[in-house]
Amino acid sequence: MPITIDDIATRLGVAPSTVSKALNDRDDVSARTKQRVKATVRELGYQPRAAARSLRRQRSDKIGLVVNYPIHMVRDFLAELIPGIAARAEESELHLILYTSMAGSPERVKSLCRSREVDGVIVAWPPDFAETVALSQLLSREDMPHVFLPRRVPHDCVSYIAADHAQGARDLTRHMIDLGHRRIGFERLPEVYETDRDRHAGYRQALDEAGIAYRADLVARADSSQPDYATRSFETFLSRPQPPTAILFFTDPVAIRALSLAKERGIRVPDDLSIAGFDGIMSSGVTEPALTSVWQSAAEMGRLAVESLLRLIDGAATPIQRTLPVQLLARASTGDAAT
């Protein structure tokens, strides 16, 4: 019942191979025949079966998005990333398959590669450096083009799209300094993340440039694996002998949590304490006060990731490494330092 290439061929009195070549615009088909084929195809609404096509062409025209992280923790970012990827993929007539639960399982990644279900993958939130390199090598061995996102992977052979976290942290820190702050708290994550190192470097650089001494007691490493680590992190800063007058939290959700904790304790933001986050998620714009943050365009990273992946699929030999600028969103949660 469903219509195949043979139906078109029979109807026109030509061979199926001719129909195929006409549809794929090969040059050993006359213009007239192409016209006739295309007309009939339109008329009958013929569409090649995807499976048959992929099997023969050894190409699926699909790409995968592998979310290598508990998905609920990265919802906001994903909500922007996916439209970006989808829009760009669409332009190249690629389809997008979502893989949400192969976190940390090389076996599943290998299966994915060998099934040849996709022509390439975008890996969102790679694990720590060592694991990421191992993952990249696995993918390469399996001939699966891939791009990591949104983290820098300091290794020559690995393609990634990242945001310029160092610049973001530097801008944000300088913003605090410009407001008169001298004791600026900085939340860090477990050491395994490049993003953490980059931001820390930016923070430090801004301090140096302003001639402010780096104080280890203003920097706290949070254990992000704990359920309500946001509360603990906030308290850590406040319990210092000389608490900071401004705090840079590693992510917006944590900063938002800090906003309400501050309110509960009668700490006025920004009068008594300035608070800022990173990522510029949607919610950060509607808090009271609105949260100062550093915005990375997830949509833009998505577009770029697809473009890079396409180049790799088309055989680019050299890895692609891009770092996108970020933008400081100076809003109401940061203000002049108390004098």
Place this chain on the structure above:
Amino acid sequence: MPITIDDIATRLGVAPSTVSKALNDRDDVSARTKQRVKATVRELGYQPRAAARSLRRQRSDKIGLVVNYPIHMVRDFLAELIPGIAARAEESELHLILYTSMAGSPERVKSLCRSREVDGVIVAWPPDFAETVALSQLLSREDMPHVFLPRRVPHDCVSYIAADHAQGARDLTRHMIDLGHRRIGFERLPEVYETDRDRHAGYRQALDEAGIAYRADLVARADSSQPDYATRSFETFLSRPQPPTAILFFTDPVAIRALSLAKERGIRVPDDLSIAGFDGIMSSGVTEPALTSVWQSAAEMGRLAVESLLRLIDGAATPIQRTLPVQLLARASTGDAAT
């Protein structure tokens, strides 16, 4: 180089057909042979090519999510829906393909069907009733199982998963009434949406039950196609001779916008005016004051949609229509009516 079923067969000295049958647990293969095949498959890391499998089985083990709406307008909902769908799909070893830009194009939908790329589709945000029925009929003609979401489609032949919008509006209205409000504004959308009708019915029912007369001047239809219609809508309510003391906005983003407009004008929420929205998106929890809303579990709807789709794919003849309960999130943006 990549390893195929023939490699496994050769290595074991059996026929490819035997390998296939062993892997698919057919019963005309001895237990011993199954063991041997599976061991070799594990050892060599063999994974069947997806395209070859789909082509022969006429089944792709993939489902599609068709987002029939400008994606940026439904980001928050999608951010919850997709994990729900993905998690449930995963359980049945289904993969999820995203289609974001076939809005309103029957041609593209038809192509999708005929390519047999997916075994079924979940259509998020169907268009208005007439178009939805037409779309459903198109899909049925093309033998493509489908479920609509998250709207009721009052037609016997159409499968859908919806939230109980009538109940939500009723609960929310009663909440306002309990707080002493008598003039309760209600924002409507263009008439084409069932959700609008359902909520309106719930609103009306709550009024009736409380013996409060329905006043047309407290109900305003917003033109959601305009860019900043939120502002206009808010002003419409305030410009009434007798403005409402509480307003139910159709969506959370609009309600959130109303919160800041109120602040700009020195209207205290909830002291002077109570404001509530619908959908219970993440952002609604962090506004100041936090927004009262009616929450629909997008994740749950996603799970259910996949389950229903599976039943339809497996040949269920009768359409599946489910309405999920919603939950009132009574928060700080609603309070006692001014006396």
Place this chain on the structure above:
DNA sequence: GTCATTAGCGAAATCGATTTCGTCAATCTG
């Protein structure tokens, strides 16, 4: 001991496209 079953396996067809290669006629070359 004979005949009917059954269990287990393999050969070959099949899914529906694309690609390679060969054929034939028309055109060009000198």
Place this chain on the structure above:
DNA sequence: CAGATTGACGAAATCGATTTCGCTAATGAC
């Protein structure tokens, strides 16, 4: 005008699995 080239098309192989069908040997029935 003979021979080389080109243009347009078709036959058949191919991608890699699954499924059908037939065969053989082993088991069972009586």
